[in-house]
Amino acid sequence: MTNTEEFYRIKQLPPYVFEEVNALKARLRASGRDIIDLGMGNPDMPTPPHIVDKLIETARDPKAHRYSASRGIIGLRRAMARYYERRFGVGLDPETEVVATIGSKEGFANLAQAITAPGDIILSPNPAYPIHAYGFIIAGGVIEAMPALTPEQYLSGLSAAIAASATSPRAMVINYPSNPTAQTVELEFYKDVVALARKNDIIILSDLAYGEIYFDAPPPSILQVESAREIAVEINSLSKTFAMAGWRIGMAVGNQRLIAALARVKSYLDYGAFTPIQVAAIAALDGPTDCIEEIRQTYRARRDTVIEHFAMAGWEIPTPDASMFAWAEIPEQYRSLGSVEFAKMLMEKADVAVAPGLGFGEYGDGHVRISLVENQQRIRQAARNIKRAFQNN
Numbered sequence: 001m002t003n004t005e006e007f008y009r010i011k012q013l014p015p016y017v018f019e020e021v022n023a024l025k026a027r028l029r030a031s032g033r034d035i036i037d038l039g040m041g042n043p044d045m046p047t048p049p050h051i052v053d054k055l056i057e058t059a060r061d062p063k064a065h066r067y068s069a070s071r072g073i074i075g076l077r078r079a080m081a082r083y084y085e086r087r088f089g090v091g092l093d094p095e096t097e098v099v100a101t102i103g104s105k106e107g108f109a110n111l112a113q114a115i116t117a118p119g120d121i122i123l124s125p126n127p128a129y130p131i132h133a134y135g136f137i138i139a140g141g142v143i144e145a146m147p148a149l150t151p152e153q154y155l156s157g158l159s160a161a162i163a164a165s166a167t168s169p170r171a172m173v174i175n176y177p178s179n180p181t182a183q184t185v186e187l188e189f190y191k192d193v194v195a196l197a198r199k200n201d202i203i204i205l206s207d208l209a210y211g212e213i214y215f216d217a218p219p220p221s222i223l224q225v226e227s228a229r230e231i232a233v234e235i236n237s238l239s240k241t242f243a244m245a246g247w248r249i250g251m252a253v254g255n256q257r258l259i260a261a262l263a264r265v266k267s268y269l270d271y272g273a274f275t276p277i278q279v280a281a282i283a284a285l286d287g288p289t290d291c292i293e294e295i296r297q298t299y300r301a302r303r304d305t306v307i308e309h310f311a312m313a314g315w316e317i318p319t320p321d322a323s324m325f326a327w328a329e330i331p332e333q334y335r336s337l338g339s340v341e342f343a344k345m346l347m348e349k350a351d352v353a354v355a356p357g358l359g360f361g362e363y364g365d366g367h368v369r370i371s372l373v374e375n376q377q378r379i380r381q382a383a384r385n386i387k388r389a390f391q392n393n
Contacts, residue, residue, distance in 0.1 A: 017359035039353040045243040048291035054283035058276035068272040072100020079285040088221040103248040104237035109135040114261035120170035127364030171203040177210040180369040182320030204232040212241040214322040302372040309383035326370040349389035
């Protein structure tokens with residue numbers, strides 16, 4: 001290998017689509033432009049005070065600055081189990097069925113490392129959050145990406161892919177409420193998925209990171225299906241629920257064998273999150289829920305503002321049932337541009353940043369993702385800018 005040759009695993013990763021859009025955003029801001037950023041799903045609300053207070057209190061203890069536990073301290077794992085019991089009626093053993101992760105992304109990536117052998121086939125939705133595919137690609141797996149513009153389309157694709165596969169797939173990925181499409185499913189969907197996976201001996205990895213950001217019925221957990229724990233692990237997070245994205249704290253729960261494999265990999269790679277963050281996470285999970293409702297209602301108000309005012313600008317967007325995103329088809333007159341060029345056009349002509357759907361997979365290219373991370377006044381301004389850009393373009 002020469003010094004100029006690309007490293008093997010890096011060669012498996014395509015150019016990061018968002019880099020092109022982010023570079024343009026940085027250049028425009030450097031020139032003095034006020035870009036209204038509806039691109040990255042980065043919560044802007046403050047973490048509730050009682051959680052911050054617990055972090056500060058614990059950080060004052062010199063013992064809290066020592067190495068923590070890679071699986072998470074037992075108090076946090078018990079709090080995570082209590083949360084699942086309250087929210088979903090699912091009883092979990094905190095010793096064998098719960099691991100605290102350094103955010104859901106780390107949990108997903110290390111679980112992929114734990115279960116994937118080179119060449120294993122992984123069934124993954126497309127469009128999807130990038131770690132759902134690339135965590136496995138980095139681990140040496142082979143992704144079979146299937147259209148997932150609706151849950152029904154994805155479920156049908158799963159059945160067809162399994163039937164057509166010469167080698168039984170190793171795992172399948174499920175993500176509802178979905179990032180980026182914001183769609184939700186009911187428990188019957190999970191029952192069908194679990195039955196399909198059990199019949200074909202396929203592991204299920206379910207991502208429920210947006211399970212508390214909902215506007216109608218509370219989304220279910222796959223673990224509410226009675227036999228799900230035979231084959232499934234669910235990844236969850238405090239990032240969106242408590243506006244704690246930068247704290248990096250999440251959980252993996254479910255099948256004992258899979259949880260043990262994740263814990264084993266983590267034991268070689270990290271010592272867990274900073275102990276005061278874990279203690280503060282206990283305060284979040286066991287604490288008052290009015291802060292969750294306040295965060296949820298803020299996203300609801302922003303969602304409604306996006307739908308109403310973007311429609312006034314000439315851009316009809318479906319109303320999402322959950323998540324902090326709206327998934328919007330590119331207006332017909334701009335569809336030929338594709339999502340990357342359309343996103344760049346919005347920045348250059350309207351000072352509004354959105355995430356191009358291509359960044360979530362080729363089947364997302366006709367759409368963009370709009371994040372609800374600016375206040376209502378800024379969203380209304382974004383809509384006015386877009387209306388002017390549409391009229392002048």
